[in-house]
Amino acid sequence: RGDLGDPCAEDFPCTEGYVCRPDTQTCAYAEEGAPCSAPTDCASEMLCVASASACYLGDNGDPCAKPGECGAGFDCLMAFGKCYDGQLGSPCISDAWCGAGLACLDIGELRCAMPAAEGDACGPVWVTFVVCPEGTTCNAGMEPPECAAPGGEGAPCWEDEDCLEGFACTALEQVCAPEEGGQP
Numbered sequence: 001r002g003d004l005g006d007p008c009a010e011d012f013p014c015t016e017g018y019v020c021r022p023d024t025q026t027c028a029y030a031e032e033g034a035p036c037s038a039p040t041d042c043a044s045e046m047l048c049v050a051s052a053s054a055c056y057l058g059d060n061g062d063p064c065a066k067p068g069e070c071g072a073g074f075d076c077l078m079a080f081g082k083c084y085d086g087q088l089g090s091p092c093i094s095d096a097w098c099g100a101g102l103a104c105l106d107i108g109e110l111r112c113a114m115p116a117a118e119g120d121a122c123g124p125v126w127v128t129f130v131v132c133p134e135g136t137t138c139n140a141g142m143e144p145p146e147c148a149a150p151g152g153e154g155a156p157c158w159e160d161e162d163c164l165e166g167f168a169c170t171a172l173e174q175v176c177a178p179e180e181g182g183q184p
Contacts, residue, residue: 002018034055060087065081114128121146153177157174
């Protein structure tokens, strides 16, 4: 008693792994990824995603195959088979899929990201989803890190790409210096 589909109430709870759906007064799966064949198989805050035959909240990254298989505030990005909300880090296929101030940018995969300008603060793109403009890097040698064009001799740097061609980032001083064996 207290398994999937069994009647339940406050004084007659479901067994472990199940919750009582208030709308049907029946036991339903409590965990995301649990198998389902009908909406009432899942806890009331979850959806039975038919394309996955499993219960999901319908949040960013949850599977979907058609509109309606994602939670409130999320849409099904059918090209990826995933739910998205158009917010920072969401999967996308064009700028139209992203919220205000964001663009669909390739950061190893297409994601809604914040296009930055030279001088803007930045961090690792896979963490911040801030993308520096072409011709600049996120220079972590600057305090705080910012989008900057590669620098010449004496410019702060974190790695060689923060320096102009012919220069390398020194390990100890974290400044650009002429590469060994020659002039820049």
